[in-house]
Amino acid sequence: MSTSHRLILSLAGILLGGSALAVQPPQPPAPPAPPAAPSKQISISMDSGDGYALVDGQKDRVTMSGSDVDNQQIKQLKQSIKGQFLWFRDQGKSYVMQDSTLLARIDEAWKPSQQLGQQMSVLGRQMGAHGKAMGDLGSKMGDRGQAQARAGTRESEQLRALGRQQQELGRKLGEASRRQATATTDAARRTAERDVERLQQQIEDAQDEMEEANDRIAAIHESEAQQAEVISRQMEQRSKPMEALGKQMSELGRQQEKAAKAADKATRQAIAQSLSEGKAKLVR
Numbered sequence: 001m002s003t004s005h006r007l008i009l010s011l012a013g014i015l016l017g018g019s020a021l022a023v024q025p026p027q028p029p030a031p032p033a034p035p036a037a038p039s040k041q042i043s044i045s046m047d048s049g050d051g052y053a054l055v056d057g058q059k060d061r062v063t064m065s066g067s068d069v070d071n072q073q074i075k076q077l078k079q080s081i082k083g084q085f086l087w088f089r090d091q092g093k094s095y096v097m098q099d100s101t102l103l104a105r106i107d108e109a110w111k112p113s114q115q116l117g118q119q120m121s122v123l124g125r126q127m128g129a130h131g132k133a134m135g136d137l138g139s140k141m142g143d144r145g146q147a148q149a150r151a152g153t154r155e156s157e158q159l160r161a162l163g164r165q166q167q168e169l170g171r172k173l174g175e176a177s178r179r180q181a182t183a184t185t186d187a188a189r190r191t192a193e194r195d196v197e198r199l200q201q202q203i204e205d206a207q208d209e210m211e212e213a214n215d216r217i218a219a220i221h222e223s224e225a226q227q228a229e230v231i232s233r234q235m236e237q238r239s240k241p242m243e244a245l246g247k248q249m250s251e252l253g254r255q256q257e258k259a260a261k262a263a264d265k266a267t268r269q270a271i272a273q274s275l276s277e278g279k280a281k282l283v284r
Helices: 003-012 071-080 100-182 186-276
Strands: 052-056 061-065 084-090 093-097 280-282
Touching (some): 052 071, 052 186
Antiparallel strands (some): 052 061
């Protein structure tokens, strides 16, 4: 059994409820969710180097790197500059670069990372759907566990009451037997015999009720154990694709990290070229 499966089982509870589920007609499948709109902003943070931001006002998209990005300054520049531009910081000074050739090179460098990010987003939505389904199953197990606990409590209370009844009947039977043994007249002996027979019958009836109660408890546990197994299999079926998706996510994450480092390197090379060729303007 998978780790995620064991975790959800431990949170959901061990026992299920005792009430039977009514058979419902199958529901029509829910319509597929519409595809999510592409992200309007892609933010990638790198720990080293001066900050920069590739801004595309027409697409409302920003690709950022570095911890010293001046969002307020970029916001002001976006209002005055039409189209795409690269804001960057070098040696504590801020620059803007709008050279189309260098911007196209930077755009191309970031495409692999952005595509991997979109693939991860799709996998994330799939994992979310499986996770919600597993959560619903866990909630169902918890609800049925509470129901079974209530049913078990009722049966246990009945068994305790029958036990107290048996104890009292046993005490009365002992008294009737003593009266029967010590009777000095035929009438007293016959009365005691009838009491003994009546009490013995009541004890037998109580024993039958206790057996029936025990049978009901056993039936509840057997029925719920079967339903628990069904839910358990459903949860295991859900956990398998989640594990597979998680592995894919991890692999895509490694690929994206590698792609982002390559894109960051290409961007900084373009920044250095823009400075050496005078294609970057100092922001006052």
